[in-house]
Amino acid sequence: MSFTDAQKFWDARFNTEEFIFGTEPNEFLKEATLKYLSGDLNVLCVADGEGRNSVYLAKQGFKVKAFDLSPVAVEKSKKLALKNNVNIGFFVSDCDSWKWKEDCYDAIAAIFIQFADPNMRARLFKHMISSLKPGGILIIQGYTPKQIEHKTGGPGKIENLYTKSMMIELLGGLKILELTEHEGELREGNHHIGMSALMDVVAIKPI
Numbered sequence: 001m002s003f004t005d006a007q008k009f010w011d012a013r014f015n016t017e018e019f020i021f022g023t024e025p026n027e028f029l030k031e032a033t034l035k036y037l038s039g040d041l042n043v044l045c046v047a048d049g050e051g052r053n054s055v056y057l058a059k060q061g062f063k064v065k066a067f068d069l070s071p072v073a074v075e076k077s078k079k080l081a082l083k084n085n086v087n088i089g090f091f092v093s094d095c096d097s098w099k100w101k102e103d104c105y106d107a108i109a110a111i112f113i114q115f116a117d118p119n120m121r122a123r124l125f126k127h128m129i130s131s132l133k134p135g136g137i138l139i140i141q142g143y144t145p146k147q148i149e150h151k152t153g154g155p156g157k158i159e160n161l162y163t164k165s166m167m168i169e170l171l172g173g174l175k176i177l178e179l180t181e182h183e184g185e186l187r188e189g190n191h192h193i194g195m196s197a198l199m200d201v202v203a204i205k206p207i
């Protein structure tokens with residue numbers, strides 16, 4: 001899909017009053033945050049959608065930046081941040097044109113970013129890893145190939161879904177703290193709903 005087509009596709013999805021992935025943070029992100037993140041941290045949310053995850057992280061007291069391809073989603077994020085009284089740096093950007101800086105973030109959240117096909121995914125993971133500070137934490141949740149059977153969310157493209165061996169390769173250079181495949185119920189708005197085949201990942205950049 002070209003950049004313009006992808007933007008049109010996601011804008012059309014988000015162009016409704018309701019928050020299609022809900023306003024509550026992703027449960028795994030919440031758990032990992034409570035377990036691994038504390039202090040005065042700079043956090044980046046990749047493809048943050050309507051802001052549920054960046055708003056949660058800002059409410060924990062972190063300095064948060066977030067970007068997404070969809071201007072419609074970013075406008076909704078700004079409203080959610082205002083409602084929750086938090087300041088977040090929101091940007092409209094696709095992951096290839098985001099100004100990635102080396103050794104910049106204490107943590108990066110990449111929750112359901114499986115719009116990325118294998119080539120884009122390889123570039124994106126390389127960027128995320130180099131953009132983490134030494135000691136920085138990468139938190140990822142995505143779907144495994146079994147999700148094709150559940151049909152309860154996700155891109156429906158098997159090549160975009162995560163396997164453990166793929167994840168180990170993508171995370172080369174980081175120390176993996178958690179890498180778990182499991183099935184469980186998601187209740188995230190009306191787009192991630194029902195039994196789902198998930199992969200939870202936490203990794204740290206060595207100091």
Ligand SMILES: C[S@@+](CC[C@H](N)C(=O)[O-])C[C@H]1O[C@@H](n2cnc3c(N)ncnc32)[C@H](O)[C@@H]1O
Pocket residue numbers: 006010021026046047048049050051052053067068069070073093094095096110111112113114115
């Ligand atoms: C499944 S949604 C997940 C949103 C958010 N991470 C969440 O968990 O609520 C995928 C998001 O990726 C964004 N997106 C799609 N292609 C993108 C790209 N190339 N660069 C950046 N964001 C993209 C979409 O606009 C959408 O918000």
